[in-house]
Amino acid sequence: MNYSENDFTEYFSEISLPVIIKSRYIKTSKNMKDQNKPRLIFWELTKRCNLNCIHCRAEAENILFENELSTEQIFSIIDDIVSYTNPILVLTGGEPLYREDIFEISGYASDKNIRLALATNGTLIDKDTAKKISESGIQRVSISIDGSSAQSHDSFRGIPGSYDKVLQAASYLYDSGVEFQFNTTITRRNVNEIEDIIKLAEKMHSKALHIFMLVPVGCGVEIAETEMLPADKYEEVLSWLYDRMKQTSMEFKATCAPPYYRIIRQKAKLEGRKINFETDGMTAITRGCLAGTGVCFISHTGDVQPCGYLPLSAGNVIKNSFKEIWEKSELFNNLRDLSKLKGKCGICEYKTYCAGCRARAYYQTGDYMEEEPYCLHVPARQKTLNIE
């Protein structure tokens, strides 16, 4: 399922840069505890899925996976989380609608005043399901769409007919009054379709379009060589997105593309202005990568990860409280400490805004604190020090 650390944050307006910047000092500051609590938790309720997407993070299949959390375990974890904090919960998968208890879970969480979103492939949403979603307390649905035509989307998703079902789902949600957004992963095969996907999102009344940069995790590892854009093409696409965003009223953002937050500042500088909240909205006050800082991910077996694309566990919510994992894990505390970033990210003048994708660094080097491999920027200090 496509989702990102920044998904839904603009809608819910929860995460701000001052909070994030301060969060680097979680270990030393006494009064920062509330500010450092997670604002957004992605929860992989199941790994099961009816599709066979070429870039799937979860390597989802239509089989029952071992140790999937039961309804009772999920209720108990919700209680544990609510006793500590009140985040936005994004119910994801695999395909979360595959769980027969999905509306029991959303109802339980909603009764605890948790704000809810659902990340789905869209193919299981018929009229009845759209109605149930609208009554369930789920406030926004993200639907993955990876092509502007049936041919390109279905080849990505592995099942003919998926595209038509996604558009039908969007119509049902719209008719039921449920806000939805499209999420699109950009690869070599659809990079030339972005403009058409934007137009499609606008035509379908999508509240937002979030453009993802592929992260080589799960099935994404196998296609990384053939499908990932080279760094210079990413730079070009992200730069184009900055310009294109000015021409739409739809919420439109680059996600899991931390260098975007550097690029927009460089481009704004050339325009003689600074990025700020009044003109640029939430983009101005969030950071490129929030993994382990403002967001985290709970796997279908209860492992707590910085994000769904960084397959490292900070602990398991069956064994430990969420609070303990969030506050004490070395993994999370490392990610919050930008002074521990390595390579050019470590000396970059934009690291507070960007921080590089920790998952792509991990995939490339085995070290999640290493430099982002898909960034062209040469930090000023690197130039000064003439570091090669």
Ligand code: SF4
């Ligand atoms: S590590 Fe990468 S994939 Fe994960 S939240 Fe950060 S930018 Fe997104």
Ligand code: SF4
């Ligand atoms: S060098 Fe690292 S921190 Fe700097 S812009 Fe590139 S990815 Fe971001």
